[in-house]
Amino acid sequence: MTTRDRLTIRLTVNGEAHTVEISSNLMLVDLVRERLNLQGTRVACDQGACGACTVLVDGRPITACLSFAFTADGAAVLTIEGVAGSDNTLDTVQLAFHDSGVPQCGFCTPGMVLLAKAYYMQQPMPEGADVERWLDANICRCSGYQVFRRALHSTPPREDAP
Amino acid sequence: MNIRTNTLTQVGQSIPDVDSRAKLTGSARYTSDIVIDEMLHAKVLRSPHPHALIRSVDVSRALAMPGVAAVVTGDDLTALDFTYGMFIRDQPVLAKDKVRYVGEPIAAVAASTEELAWRALAEIRVDYDVLAPVSSIAAALDERAPMLFGDELHASALPPPPPNSTWTQEPSPNILFDFNHGFGDVDGWFQRCHHVFEDRFTIGRQSHCALEPHVSLARFVADHAVEVWSNNQDPFLLRQDIARIFRLKLDDVRFHAGLVGGGFGSKSYCKIEPIAVLLARKARRAIRLALTMSESMMTVCDHGAEIWLRSGVSASGETLVREAVVNLDGGAYADASPSVAMRIGTRFNGPYRWRAVRSRVRVVRTTTIPAGSFRGFGAGHVTWACESQMDMIARRLGRDPYAIRADNFVRLGTAGAPGESVLDSDLMEGLQTVGERVGYKSKERVPKRGIGFAVAVKGGGGSHRADARVRVWASGAVSLAAGVTEIGQSTRTVLTQIAAEVLNIDPDRVAVEDIDTDTTPFDSGTHASNGATVAGLAVREAAEKARVRILEFAGGILQCTSAELDFCNFQVRRGENRYLLADLVAQRGPGVDTMFAGEASVQTGSGSFFWMPVWTAVEVEVDAETGAFKILRLINATDAGRAINPQRCVSQIEGAAVQGLGQALFENLAYCEAQPLNATPLKYRLPRISDVPHQFETIILEQGHGPGAYGVKGLGESGNLTIPAAIANAIADAVGARVTDLPITPDRVLKALGVASKPNTNVTRTVEAN
Numbered sequence: 001m002t003t004r005d006r007l008t009i010r011l012t013v014n015g016e017a018h019t020v021e022i023s024s025n026l027m028l029v030d031l032v033r034e035r036l037n038l039q040g041t042r043v044a045c046d047q048g049a050c051g052a053c054t055v056l057v058d059g060r061p062i063t064a065c066l067s068f069a070f071t072a073d074g075a076a077v078l079t080i081e082g083v084a085g086s087d088n089t090l091d092t093v094q095l096a097f098h099d100s101g102v103p104q105c106g107f108c109t110p111g112m113v114l115l116a117k118a119y120y121m122q123q124p125m126p127e128g129a130d131v132e133r134w135l136d137a138n139i140c141r142c143s144g145y146q147v148f149r150r151a152l153h154s155t156p157p158r159e160d161a162p
Numbered sequence: 163m164n165i166r167t168n169t170l171t172q173v174g175q176s177i178p179d180v181d182s183r184a185k186l187t188g189s190a191r192y193t194s195d196i197v198i199d200e201m202l203h204a205k206v207l208r209s210p211h212p213h214a215l216i217r218s219v220d221v222s223r224a225l226a227m228p229g230v231a232a233v234v235t236g237d238d239l240t241a242l243d244f245t246y247g248m249f250i251r252d253q254p255v256l257a258k259d260k261v262r263y264v265g266e267p268i269a270a271v272a273a274s275t276e277e278l279a280w281r282a283l284a285e286i287r288v289d290y291d292v293l294a295p296v297s298s299i300a301a302a303l304d305e306r307a308p309m310l311f312g313d314e315l316h317a318s319a320l321p322p323p324p325p326n327s328t329w330t331q332e333p334s335p336n337i338l339f340d341f342n343h344g345f346g347d348v349d350g351w352f353q354r355c356h357h358v359f360e361d362r363f364t365i366g367r368q369s370h371c372a373l374e375p376h377v378s379l380a381r382f383v384a385d386h387a388v389e390v391w392s393n394n395q396d397p398f399l400l401r402q403d404i405a406r407i408f409r410l411k412l413d414d415v416r417f418h419a420g421l422v423g424g425g426f427g428s429k430s431y432c433k434i435e436p437i438a439v440l441l442a443r444k445a446r447r448a449i450r451l452a453l454t455m456s457e458s459m460m461t462v463c464d465h466g467a468e469i470w471l472r473s474g475v476s477a478s479g480e481t482l483v484r485e486a487v488v489n490l491d492g493g494a495y496a497d498a499s500p501s502v503a504m505r506i507g508t509r510f511n512g513p514y515r516w517r518a519v520r521s522r523v524r525v526v527r528t529t530t531i532p533a534g535s536f537r538g539f540g541a542g543h544v545t546w547a548c549e550s551q552m553d554m555i556a557r558r559l560g561r562d563p564y565a566i567r568a569d570n571f572v573r574l575g576t577a578g579a580p581g582e583s584v585l586d587s588d589l590m591e592g593l594q595t596v597g598e599r600v601g602y603k604s605k606e607r608v609p610k611r612g613i614g615f616a617v618a619v620k621g622g623g624g625s626h627r628a629d630a631r632v633r634v635w636a637s638g639a640v641s642l643a644a645g646v647t648e649i650g651q652s653t654r655t656v657l658t659q660i661a662a663e664v665l666n667i668d669p670d671r672v673a674v675e676d677i678d679t680d681t682t683p684f685d686s687g688t689h690a691s692n693g694a695t696v697a698g699l700a701v702r703e704a705a706e707k708a709r710v711r712i713l714e715f716a717g718g719i720l721q722c723t724s725a726e727l728d729f730c731n732f733q734v735r736r737g738e739n740r741y742l743l744a745d746l747v748a749q750r751g752p753g754v755d756t757m758f759a760g761e762a763s764v765q766t767g768s769g770s771f772f773w774m775p776v777w778t779a780v781e782v783e784v785d786a787e788t789g790a791f792k793i794l795r796l797i798n799a800t801d802a803g804r805a806i807n808p809q810r811c812v813s814q815i816e817g818a819a820v821q822g823l824g825q826a827l828f829e830n831l832a833y834c835e836a837q838p839l840n841a842t843p844l845k846y847r848l849p850r851i852s853d854v855p856h857q858f859e860t861i862i863l864e865q866g867h868g869p870g871a872y873g874v875k876g877l878g879e880s881g882n883l884t885i886p887a888a889i890a891n892a893i894a895d896a897v898g899a900r901v902t903d904l905p906i907t908p909d910r911v912l913k914a915l916g917v918a919s920k921p922n923t924n925v926t927r928t929v930e931a932n
Contacts, residue, residue: 040188105650106185107423144816
């Protein structure tokens with residue numbers, strides 16, 4: 001690989017600043033899983049169809065399996081490891097998922113948590129129909145999706161909503 | 163009748179899954195997360211041809227690449243017992259001399275990175291002699307078709323035929339298995355019955371699409387001893403496979419299994435594990451072989467099938483006699499097909515009483531993806547045909563499809579067929595439950611709207627052995643070990659609740675050990691919805707033995723009989739007195755074991771250990787101009803016997819229902835000519851949240867007749883079986899169109915509307931009110 005193919009990017013991941021030298025064809029999911037050792041982000045379909053690899057880049061949900069790592073240069077990335085509080089207290093979405101019994105095999109769960117979290121970050125006054133349109137992006141093969149409906153209809157809007 | 167007693171504290175509680183927090187915070191670890199120091203990454207070269215002779219494989223350019231450590235091909239199999247297959251061993255670890263489907267593994271590369279392994283695959287040169295494909299059931303049955311195999315029979319390990327059955331292994335090279343089953347005077351009853359109906363049904367291939375693709379890691383710890391991690395639900399069976407294939411001692415093969423990211427049948431029996439072991443042996447390094455989801459989809463799928471049913475009923479619609487002929491598309495290799503064929507062949511009586519039944523199930527070989535286990539193990543195929551036809555018969559006779567079912571149900575406590583175990587559910591209660599919930603009798607008829615029912619019973623838990631060990635430490639911890647794989651069905655949670663119930667402790671105190679075949683008690687595999695029921699019995703007995711040991715120990719110290727004592731929250735109780743177990747142990751001073759263990763083993767007989775019923779009611783609205791239809795309401799009920807954890811039961815049944823919904827509406831792994839059309843997640847349509855009707859209810863009955871601990875019985879395979887037939891029946895109820903091919907696409911509805919003779923509304927709904 002020529003030097004042109006390597007570059008240095010700076011980004012924050014779960015609030016922590018990183019400077020990493022990467023190859024230009026490194027995918028964001030591999031940066032997160034293999035270089036930063038944050039294995040909670042899952043690789044499932046690897047084609048952007050299922051959303052198990054969803055992470056938030058500057059608050060926007062993206063499929064990390066289809067995103068080049070360099071596109072996150074200068075961005076703030078949130079992975080599943082950064083969602084719970086520092087003492088491992090579950091955040092609002094995680095708690096709602098926990099109480100409703102969402103995880104089955106659990107492989108889609110981190111992506112679903114982040115997708116729902118992004119929605120609540122962007123929609124101060126959430127509505128059921130809207131959140132379902134969001135969740136349509138990701139696939140869960142174990143559940144009948146009803147658990148997500150039950151969980152999200154029990155989730156209050158985020159505390160700082162106007 | 164729902165049986166409930168108030169003395170249970172843990173059983174019946176909907177506690178969250180014991181791994182819920184780990185799964186929600188990303189700390190849960192799956193096999194795909196395992197990293198072994200210095201491991202190499204493997205990739206598999208796959209056949210682009212459906213059928214071809216391999217003239218030569220040249221790996222020299224790949225091997226010469228820096229970073230490539232080893233390449234294996236069919237030539238590396240020579241000294242091995244190199245074919246596998248749970249029942250008929252016809253599948254080579256890597257193609258040797260011949261490929262039989264697009265996607266078949268030909269060679270595998272181990273390199274320092276996954277990317278390098280991919281690149282090395284492109285450097286392997288394979289010279290093929292392309293042969294004509296055998297792409298369909300019809301092609302396989304054509305005597306002029308090219309043969310996939312020679313005339314010799316493969317080594318096999320087939321179980322004895324079920325009662326009233328015979329089978330023939332590989333009667334011809336393109337027919338893997340021919341299964342015949344029957345009871346009663348079939349020909350006599352056909353002459354005596356009033357009506358005979360003959361119908362044909364087809365069913366497409368469903369792909370499992372578990373979100374965690376197949377992954378295996380292997381390393382040799384000595385020349386003769388190997389350690390394997392695989393996200394497979396049969397670690398103990400795999401240990402035998404690997405020992406046999408590589409001519410190792412069973413004790414020198416060690417399998418690990420942790421959390422599995424979904425399976426639905428795709429992770430049963432041997433899959434990619436031998437390739438990882440073969441590479442580890444050749445490279446003398448640890449190997450990680452992780453498939454993509456596309457590769458997983460090319461590893462195994464469900465069976466496509468065509469089913470003819472000829473059924474004879476009395477003038478009033480009493481079910482009398484049935485004959486079924488089934489052709490299953492087994493794909494290129496046997497996998498679980500012989501066992502699926504046996505399950506299908508013995509289930510054509512369904513939930514009804516018949517005087518005589520005869521079936522013939524043939525598994526044909528085609529140059530397509532090998533078909534194997536899929537949730538329900540063929541019960542979905544049977545139910546699609548039988549429950550569609552039950553409705554068709556009712557409508558042809560002008561009878562109410564609900565009432566004709568009720569009239570013919572097998573009764574609780576009786577056997578549905580000679581030699582079968584007795585039914586342990588009240589089928590009428592379930593039908594009434596979904597009938598009332600959907601408002602079948604009370605609702606006004608609305609044009610273009612219809613209600614359909616379907617009912618099924620599937621056997622579960624038979625021929626299974628589950629061992630368990632429960633260890634109680636005086637310090638207040640409990641360790642539970644059982645060989646059931648956690649694949650998303652919450653087995654670890656349910657077994658925890660059973661142990662906590664027996665030991666009178668908080669479930670938080672129980673830790674479930676990951677599976678390690680060197681230390682975990684034996685289990686013959688996570689199959690047939692057996693976990694909660696069979697392993698549950700073993701866990702209850704093991705926990706009970708540990709409890710008895712604690713009380714006997716405490717009796718020795720307190721100088722009383724153990725009958726005077728009770729154990730609760732790690733305290734021994736005698737009347738009003740409480741003694742911390744840790745204090746009693748300390749009283750004995752050093753040299754006393756602080757751990758109390760119980761072990762147990764449960765073996766079930768060869769028939770069904772329990773029966774999983776499912777009752778479904780669906781309401782649809784059909785657009786008669788386009789054939790499009792909308793599911794307005796889906797109500798699914800099952801019988802848990804006793805729900806150890808009702809919420810986890812609901813999750814299982816909801817998930818199964820939506821898998822059935824996908825199969826009903828659009829899931830179909832299709833071939834165009836001889837090439838797979840959509841064996842990749844971007845093209846294979848899976849259900850999403852917007853596909854799921856909002857009026858979607860799941861009802862868990864607890865009829866109390868299960869043979870497991872506290873009356874539990876398995877249910878994980880029930881919820882999907884009836885969905886396609888219930889939808890087809892609802893469409894027929896709405897507009898008179900009968901679709902007999904899966905999936906039920908709008909164009910099929912439209913085509914059926916063209917031939918629909920008259921609307922259905924001549925059928926009166928005659929539900930008896932009770």
